[in-house]
Amino acid sequence: MLPDLGKYSETVLSAYAASLLLLALLVVLTLWRGRRVRRDMDTLEQRMRRDG
Amino acid sequence: MSLNVSDLSIARGGLPVLEGISFELKPGQALILRGPNGVGKTTLLRSIAGLQPPLGGAVSGGEDQIAYAAHSDGLKSALTVTENLQFWASVFGTHNIEPALQAYNLTTLRDRPAGALSAGQKRRLGLSRMMVTGRPIWVMDEPTVSLDQASVALFAQVVRTHLEAGGSALIATHIDLGLDARVLDVGPYKAAPLDIDDFDGGFL
Amino acid sequence: MSLNVSDLSIARGGLPVLEGISFELKPGQALILRGPNGVGKTTLLRSIAGLQPPLGGAVSGGEDQIAYAAHSDGLKSALTVTENLQFWASVFGTHNIEPALQAYNLTTLRDRPAGALSAGQKRRLGLSRMMVTGRPIWVMDEPTVSLDQASVALFAQVVRTHLEAGGSALIATHIDLGLDARVLDVGPYKAAPLDIDDFDGGFL
Amino acid sequence: MSIWEYANPRKFLQTSERVMPVLWVSSGLLMAVGLIWGFFFTPDDYRQGSTVKIIFLHVPAALMAINAWFMMLVASLIWVIRRHHVSALAAKAAAPVGIVMTLIALATGAIWGQPMWGTWWAWDPRLTSFLVLFLFYLGYIALWEAIDNPDTAADLTSILCLVGTVFAVLSRYAVNFWNQGLHQGASLSLDEKENVADAFSNPLYVCMIGFGLFFLAMVFYRTGTEIRARRIKALMARQRQEA
Amino acid sequence: MIALLMRDLRLAVRAGGGFGLGLAFFLIVTVMVPFSVGPESDLLARIAPGVLWLGALLSCLLSLDRLLALDWEDGSLDLLATAPLPLEAAVSIKALAHWITTGLPLVLAAPALGVLLNLPLEGFKWVVISLLLGTPALSVIGTFGAALTVGLKRGGLLLSLLVMPLYVPTLIFGAEAARRGAMGMVVETPLLMLAGISAGVIALMPFASAAVLRINLR
């Protein structure tokens, strides 16, 4: 499956792992906060509209 | 020169607080601002003093004519009473601080560091600053906080003298100063809330 | 339990300011302190609250009974109204902050950070702290600074309720609160200046 | 129809709703293709061995780190001049993406440096100026966080961004003067042999475009979030004021 | 007690609370060292443990002025002093909150910064251990300094001056342990001394701090 990375396999794999981890972290945090904020805004808008 | 405020709207923290305020303040006149806590008196005075841009409307006639006294007095506790006052006098290009000291009964405290004054004494010193600015329009935010009744009377007397000399004063206060002045209650000018769906560029 | 102050002398900045003050404050009573600016009311209250040792005389009956409200309110601007109040409630070992919020009309502001309150709103929050201390003797220094008339009335009402419940209150103020209370003018107790040659161990 | 119409928050939200899926899919696809191509189907470099595969992360990330700052600069200018809230919020939204890109470039670079230069870190000008860029990002984000009033925060951070850019450029020159470097030159040729470079350049281009689209997607999405958060703040303030 | 700890932690992480700023300062000081002494990596490696310790100490120091002064300015301290919580407990808790929000992150960040300074491989472990033992002492001693200067407006610099000499023993033993560790030498003696200082200071210093605070409140 993996290509032969020779003596540098650790280096290359850790570089990919670190980067993908950072990217994933960014995406997850972004989506998480995005969802929450969107939900908060909707409930707040609805409540305020109902209460006038 | 008279101060003209026309159709002024102001915001605090991005939200409109007061709108549609208009009045004219002619030389020799005083205007008392009243209104419940948090209605926006401080914000209004800051806008008039030019510290804050208004949302809408205009203030005219105030350029370089206004002396502003805020909630805080801008005193340096390490400097003496005289030094504090002298500094503001030089900044405003005037020199004689004696009348100010006398008017507020500060002559006996003149060499005391401002830090060693009581709350009311500090306030008196802060108010005396207005007299050394040499400016005709006084804009004051709750000037009598911490003052006892004798000091309030002193203050009212100073304002009266200032008005007689052709100055004018705009004062936000909760108490009765015994001045012969118009009163403007800003309560009715409270900004009406926008429609909830009105979601424009300013988020207001 | 009643608070007894007998022949109290106090100093500020190394100089005696008031001397020979005596009074008793029984449960259910309020006492208003009056006096011109700088006479030493703040200093007196701090001594009674135990923050400052007196020069002479004694304060008794106050240990762990006194809740003190100073010129500043001890609010954290980053915390909300509820969080601020809840913190003081936990420190004093009480829990229910609702009555305090209601009494000062703060329920609608409950989730707002204290930093975004106006001067008067902050003061109301500061005063509401007294209610969550659960302590009987309230010692307050100019509690009505920055309050509008409606809020002053709220405050007076709270104090009345507290007195009815057997509490007592010692209040320094320049204005008339409309309370049914004794008034103590501290002016006459002003410390007599010492003889210039009186140069003793305390440099007093 | 003027482009400024999108500066209306509502309009922006509507439009971004439509563009988002396209951006997500295309950026995901291109990044996947580029990285898989680069990781599985490129030869080893004769000098650097398999470590050369790191380039497919390192270079696009470094590129985007700088471009993100540039985009923040433009957005800040737009806010300062035309006062469109969306643009200030877009700058705010871009900063965390930029800082993550900077971190990726730094991390992959450090990992790469271990076998190539025998050290994780060297005070080479390029690396050093990247570290300085990281500090600028940190300061910028910290200032946004520290200031409560949103308009004040927008104004102050824009000015910081403008002034910071000038100083970042100055630092770049200073650092260059201060230390001569180990780092690769600014060309795509990895070594003298042109043909080897070719084998790497195609997947690298794909990755660069992929990272660029990813950046756009993130900024769009995050700007939407910031707009909503700003709206929540305004609504809550209103609610309290009415009360 | 827990209420106070929670409040302090909450304040630290709220907007403007300054959590993480100490860390950022640490990072920046470390980055600035090569700019000022030059980029030679052998030189940097030699001074690395010392720089890390000094950097941690400075970041700790700079966050001290918020420790009590904020509470003083807004009047909380007056009110706390009249509350049914002994002042000794209050200052200890404040020191603990300070350590959690400042000292601990510094310890965790030190290895990453070690990389920037070419810290020798054996050094990492000892830098972390010595910081872990030493930073609590820094927080507690710092609280004492903060109590001394609490009444002064923007007394930050004076605070540094008062506290720095008190930090000297901690710094000497801490940096010595880290340096010996980095050079592969025995570290026991300095580490023991460091632990001793921390323990003693944590046990006794709060009494001094509370006494000083009472005087300042008068």
Place this chain on the structure above:
Amino acid sequence: MIALLMRDLRLAVRAGGGFGLGLAFFLIVTVMVPFSVGPESDLLARIAPGVLWLGALLSCLLSLDRLLALDWEDGSLDLLATAPLPLEAAVSIKALAHWITTGLPLVLAAPALGVLLNLPLEGFKWVVISLLLGTPALSVIGTFGAALTVGLKRGGLLLSLLVMPLYVPTLIFGAEAARRGAMGMVVETPLLMLAGISAGVIALMPFASAAVLRINLR
């Protein structure tokens, strides 16, 4: 204008004004360096110019939070902004006062501290010259940072975080000049660059600072 300068100088030398504190901090940081990196004199001599520059920079940095924030807190800044003095002039004068009370003493003290660090003889001259050229830039850039953070309570650490990256070019050229001077090399290029930065910054930065201050006063 002169009134403002005199007031600032007077405040600095009055009790609690903080004059001399920057100097003392400089002294202490320098003294702590041997404690942390070890006492070898050749090592100290090598890093001496850098340590002096870094120490001066840090002392300068730490005195910045008093620069505008004190005036902000007591309301003077509001009043100054409504006074007939352009804000640009006011911030320039405040920067000047800061330099006179902080930068200049540092320059004068540097040689004495150089002795403690075994600074090579030729180094003294260049350390002083480079500091003399560089510290004004530090004060002016610092004023910008102080203006940015003026509204924040105890914003000292954030201030450092914002200002430090802006200090990088000044530090690099300054320390480089001092280092080259100490090693007997040619110093012209870095000195020229340093002078250029100072001149540019003094001419332009006050506009940015005043703009920022106006925004904060709103």
